[in-house]
Amino acid sequence: MTDQPPNTIVELSRQFRKAIDKNDAAALRRLVDAYTRIYGRLQDKIQLLLDVIEVENPTRAQLARMDRYKSLIAQVEQEITNYQTILANEVEAIGRDAINFASRDTSRLLRAIGSEYGIDVTFQRLPTEAIKALLGFLAEDGPLFARIQTYAGEAAQTVANTILESVALGKGPREIARLIRDDLGGNLTAALRMTRTAQLWSYREATRANYINNSDIIEGWYWYAALDQDPCMACIAEHGTFHTLDETLDDHYNGRCTELPAIKGLGNPIEQSGEEWFNTLDEAKQKELMGPEFYEAWKGGAFQLSDMPHKVEDLVYGWMTTEKPLWDLLGAEPPGNKGAEPEE
Numbered sequence: 001m002t003d004q005p006p007n008t009i010v011e012l013s014r015q016f017r018k019a020i021d022k023n024d025a026a027a028l029r030r031l032v033d034a035y036t037r038i039y040g041r042l043q044d045k046i047q048l049l050l051d052v053i054e055v056e057n058p059t060r061a062q063l064a065r066m067d068r069y070k071s072l073i074a075q076v077e078q079e080i081t082n083y084q085t086i087l088a089n090e091v092e093a094i095g096r097d098a099i100n101f102a103s104r105d106t107s108r109l110l111r112a113i114g115s116e117y118g119i120d121v122t123f124q125r126l127p128t129e130a131i132k133a134l135l136g137f138l139a140e141d142g143p144l145f146a147r148i149q150t151y152a153g154e155a156a157q158t159v160a161n162t163i164l165e166s167v168a169l170g171k172g173p174r175e176i177a178r179l180i181r182d183d184l185g186g187n188l189t190a191a192l193r194m195t196r197t198a199q200l201w202s203y204r205e206a207t208r209a210n211y212i213n214n215s216d217i218i219e220g221w222y223w224y225a226a227l228d229q230d231p232c233m234a235c236i237a238e239h240g241t242f243h244t245l246d247e248t249l250d251d252h253y254n255g256r257c258t259e260l261p262a263i264k265g266l267g268n269p270i271e272q273s274g275e276e277w278f279n280t281l282d283e284a285k286q287k288e289l290m291g292p293e294f295y296e297a298w299k300g301g302a303f304q305l306s307d308m309p310h311k312v313e314d315l316v317y318g319w320m321t322t323e324k325p326l327w328d329l330l331g332a333e334p335p336g337n338k339g340a341e342p343e344e
Contacts, residue, residue, distance in 0.1 A: 008116050009109065009260050009269040013224065016105040017258065020098070024199055027094045028192050034086050035188045038079045039181075045072045046180060049163070050173040060168040069163065077156035080187065087191050088148050094195060095138045095202040099131045102206035106261075110214065113263060124213045131206045137198070143316045144198060155187045197253045201317055204249050207259055212245050220244045221259035222270055227277055229256065233290055234309040234323045239274030250311070250319045275305045294326055303329040 049068045052058070063069050107123045114121030137144040162183050166176045211218045225231045225239040235257050242262060243249070251257045260269050278286065287295040297303065310324035327334055 008112050009263075010224070012105075012109050012112055013258060013260055016101070016109075017226070017256075019105075020101060020199070020203060023094065023097055023101070024196055027090050027195060027199070031087065031090055031191055031195060032188065034083060035184075035191070038083055039184055042072070042075060042079060042184075045075055046177065048072075050177055053167060053176065054173045058167065060164050063167050064164060072163075073156050073160045076159050077152050080152035080155040083191075084148055084151050087151065087195070088145055091144065091148065091195055091198045092138070094199045095135070096128065096132065098199045098202035099128050099135075099206040102203045103128070103131070103210055106207055106210040106214075109261065110217070113261075113266075117266065119217065119263070119265070121217060126206075126209055126213050131209050134209055135202060135205050137316050138202065144194075147316060148194070151187070151191070155184070158183050158187070193253055197255075197317075200251070200255060204251070204257075204259060208245065208248065211259070211261055215245060217264055218245070218261045219264050220262040221247075221249070222262055222268055223249060223257060224260045224270060225257045225274060227274070230289060231256070232323055233294070233305070234321050236274040236278055236289070237305050237308045238321065239277070240268065240270040240272065242268070248319070250317070250321050252320045252322045255321075278305060294329075297326065297330060 045068070049066075049072050052066065052068055053063070056062075058066065103125050107125060110121045110123050113119060132138050136142050139145070159180055162179045163176060166179055171179075208221065211221060221243055223235075223238040223241045223243065225235040227236065227239065231239075232252070235251070235255065238257070243259075249257060249259050262268075272280075278289070281289075290298060298305070307329055308324055309321050310328070311319045312322055314320050325334075
């Protein structure tokens, strides 16, 4: 049996990634279209309130008692409540699709490797419902859908606070309109991030579940980052690293990294580690990816690239990998924490 890294793994994984991206784009388009319609329905009420603010110049307390203000906030909450249902349905559907894609892609990948390298491969596929049960965050009573259920109340409260605080600060109608638009745009961004992350996390964990179910030929997985798409430095540092089957690829929100199977008897399919790849880049690109302050500290020997991955705990997904803050890499105190007592 050959011990050369099988490029088949990398090439097929890239093809699979494109299919996932296409499905992701379609779901996100539907969410954007639905949210655009919501904003359109809210605009008349927003404008009516802004007209009153411009003419009457109310105080914050006066505004809070106005029927037009109360009506707008009530409609914001009602519209976003309806959107919650759309969002929950999209998340459930895209999570299920990701599980199915992962099972299909793992099967196709193993068959291709078996054919190319003369390995006897019998793929043991896990049922979709069994994998979904393993992914606690996709449960109807799990933390992800619980988070979605808070969406409307938080959106309405954010818009309410923005309007009241803006009036108290003497901001004009045009500025208030922009701030409301920003608030609603931020809610859409959060919905898109939530959906994309659920899809990516479902795909990765379903892939790992199928790897575990085929552990007679798969002994682990390699962290694969999309280096051509300017990933974060934590993902670059992890690129090419080996992990056992009990380890999760705990990427960050919107993280696009994937697990490549470590087939018994075959080498690492990733020819360059993330650090080796980063060292081939010119100074301008290194500085762009790392950021000027990080770059100067790294160039000065203050830390190694392998020091950059940092674990943070998320209420939905558990541990996530992000970039370690610069102050932490330098062994300094957190900003704004000078003189504070150290935590035990």
